Amino acid sequence: MKIDRANPLWRFHGITPMAIFFFAYLYLPIIVLLVLSFNENRLATIWTGFSTHWYSVVLDNTDMLRAAKNSLIVALSATVIGTLAATLAAMGMARGRFRGETGVAAMLTLPLLVPEIVTAIATLLFFIVIGVKLGLISIIIAHTVFCIPFAYLPIRARLDGMDPALIEAANDLYANEWQAFKRITFPLLWPGILSGAMLSFIISLDDFVISYFVGGAGSTTLPIYIFGMIRVGITPEVNAISALMLIISIIFVSVSFVIDRVRY
Amino acid sequence: MAFFTRHKRFWLIAPAVVYIGFFMGLPLVQMAYVSILERGVNGGVDWGSLSFESYISFIFERDLMDNLMVNTDYLQIFLRSFGLSGLTTILALLLGFPTAFYIAMQPQSRRNMFIFLVTIPFWTNILVRNYAWMLLLRNGGLIDNLLNAIGLDTGGLDILYTPYAVAIGLTYTYLPFMVLPIYASLEKLDHRLVEAAFDLGANKRKAMTRIILPLAMPGIIAGSILVFIPCLGAYVTPELLGGGKFMMIANLIGSQFGAARNWPFGAALGFVLLALVLIAMMVYSLKFKKLPEDAS
Numbered sequence: 001m002k003i004d005r006a007n008p009l010w011r012f013h014g015i016t017p018m019a020i021f022f023f024a025y026l027y028l029p030i031i032v033l034l035v036l037s038f039n040e041n042r043l044a045t046i047w048t049g050f051s052t053h054w055y056s057v058v059l060d061n062t063d064m065l066r067a068a069k070n071s072l073i074v075a076l077s078a079t080v081i082g083t084l085a086a087t088l089a090a091m092g093m094a095r096g097r098f099r100g101e102t103g104v105a106a107m108l109t110l111p112l113l114v115p116e117i118v119t120a121i122a123t124l125l126f127f128i129v130i131g132v133k134l135g136l137i138s139i140i141i142a143h144t145v146f147c148i149p150f151a152y153l154p155i156r157a158r159l160d161g162m163d164p165a166l167i168e169a170a171n172d173l174y175a176n177e178w179q180a181f182k183r184i185t186f187p188l189l190w191p192g193i194l195s196g197a198m199l200s201f202i203i204s205l206d207d208f209v210i211s212y213f214v215g216g217a218g219s220t221t222l223p224i225y226i227f228g229m230i231r232v233g234i235t236p237e238v239n240a241i242s243a244l245m246l247i248i249s250i251i252f253v254s255v256s257f258v259i260d261r262v263r264y
Numbered sequence: 265m266a267f268f269t270r271h272k273r274f275w276l277i278a279p280a281v282v283y284i285g286f287f288m289g290l291p292l293v294q295m296a297y298v299s300i301l302e303r304g305v306n307g308g309v310d311w312g313s314l315s316f317e318s319y320i321s322f323i324f325e326r327d328l329m330d331n332l333m334v335n336t337d338y339l340q341i342f343l344r345s346f347g348l349s350g351l352t353t354i355l356a357l358l359l360g361f362p363t364a365f366y367i368a369m370q371p372q373s374r375r376n377m378f379i380f381l382v383t384i385p386f387w388t389n390i391l392v393r394n395y396a397w398m399l400l401l402r403n404g405g406l407i408d409n410l411l412n413a414i415g416l417d418t419g420g421l422d423i424l425y426t427p428y429a430v431a432i433g434l435t436y437t438y439l440p441f442m443v444l445p446i447y448a449s450l451e452k453l454d455h456r457l458v459e460a461a462f463d464l465g466a467n468k469r470k471a472m473t474r475i476i477l478p479l480a481m482p483g484i485i486a487g488s489i490l491v492f493i494p495c496l497g498a499y500v501t502p503e504l505l506g507g508g509k510f511m512m513i514a515n516l517i518g519s520q521f522g523a524a525r526n527w528p529f530g531a532a533l534g535f536v537l538l539a540l541v542l543i544a545m546m547v548y549s550l551k552f553k554k555l556p557e558d559a560s
Binding site: 007008009014015016018019021025030032036085086089091092093098104108110114116117121122125126129142145148177199202203206209213223226230234238239245246249250253 | 367400406520521542
């Protein structure tokens with residue numbers, strides 16, 4: 001590679017090794033987990049040969065499948081409700097300032113600021129007091145709260161990047177608000193909506209702390225189930241489930257990343 | 265110009281705001297209220313009573329004669345949380361700054377790929393991430409075996425279930441929050457400024473401390489806050505990598521809703537944690553009002 005003399009990296013020798021160490025630190029655990037999930041040995045960390053045995057053990061585990069189903073129900077419901085509310089809010093908030101805008105914007109991102117454990121116990125107390133039964137419904141309600149900002153931010157960013165002249169042109173050409181939305185805004189906005197929805201979905205699917213506190217008997221989600229297994233010990237089954245979760249997350253985030261790059 | 269008229273926009277924004285207000289705003293207010301109530305006789309809360317017992321019991325405990333005695337157990341957990349969060353922030357900065365600098369100096373086409381690589385682990389399940397570290401750190405795990413193989417046989421690594429393991433796990437979990445804001449502030453760094461410093465006789469240290477670090481400072485401060493604050497509320501890492509033996513604030517809060525069953529005390533701890541976070545954010549946004557736009 002040609003050395004760019006103007007690039008300061010050329011001078012600071014320590015930087016590149018540190019960056020390499022950083023990425024090794026970041027990816028070593030992920031790679032080790034993936035490799036060990038294909039280990040045939042009963043003992044979770046001693047490599048004796050390649051096998052997909054533990055994946056089939058895990059996929060035959062009915063408790064695990066029930067937990068996975070619960071997780072899917074929760075994540076889908078929270079994502080749909082959250083993304084819908086977030087899309088509407090982003091449309092309302094984008095362009096055009098109003099009194100109290102800062103406050104409203106703060107409210108929309110509040111769930112990202114409050115520590116998870118605080119959200120969890122405050123919501124738990126609230127549900128007990130207003131008499132919401134602890135179960136899947138209570139988890140869905142709680143997840144929707146943090147799905148809203150996760151969906152809101154990419155949608156809003158997409159709207160802000162949109163050329164206002166397009167809407168003006170539509171208006172000049174006698175499109176009403178609905179037509180302008182359907183023909184101009186939405187076709188340009190959908191990658192933002194989809195990417196926001198996918199992020200919400202994965203955050204909900206992965207959530208442990210909030211589900212753990214506001215869930216009840218019979219509403220075990222996948223992370224809660226995994227937590228229970230890890231508590232018992234390091235086993236090949238946990239390796240396999242963890243690797244599955246890992247792969248699903250990475251696929252989702254990659255797809256979301258690609259969609260978000262779709263050009264305006 | 266806006267997409268909709270003022271009247272319609274109100275109704276568009278309302279559902280999201282009302283939802284968050286009802287299911288997050290109200291619960292937080294209620295939590296603050298519960299924190300100044302007394303615990304019920306059979307657990308739960310005595311809704312009629314008002315007392316600051318929860319806040320008092322943070323530092324004092326009552327003996328049989330109802331005298332207040334200093335009890336530092338909870339204080340220790342707070343100190344440990346602050347200590348571990350501080351250590352994590354420093355480790356994240358030591359690793360994160362060079363990386364952010366490295367990425368910012370890459371050709372434009374490669375930067376996005378690097379940034380994507382930094383963020384991937386953040387989106388993976390937190391239990392899975394911590395579990396992966398359990399695999400690495402346990403006795404007989406990869407790191408232990410490697411140390412044995414190169415002859416540093418110390419008879420077992422014995423690091424899992426210690427505060428060090430918690431610090432390693434926390435650093436791993438929150439590292440992306442350090443890299444991204446520093447990257448955002450270094451991305452715009454004009455290479456010529458550094459070159460000019462060298463031309464004017466600055467050595468590497470001077471160029472770093474007088475040019476690069478000051479320009480990266482907003483990012484460094486933002487990153488430090490973004491690492492420190494969620495660390496303070498970490499629940500999963502101390503639970504798994506600390507083996508439940510080295511509680512942090514969040515574990516103490518959680519335990520008040522499990523076996524210990526002291527809701528007002530748990531609510532008080534939660535309120536204190538929330539207040540710390542909000543104060544830090546307010547101080548930050550007053551001092552660095554412009555930053556969020558830069559970081560995005």
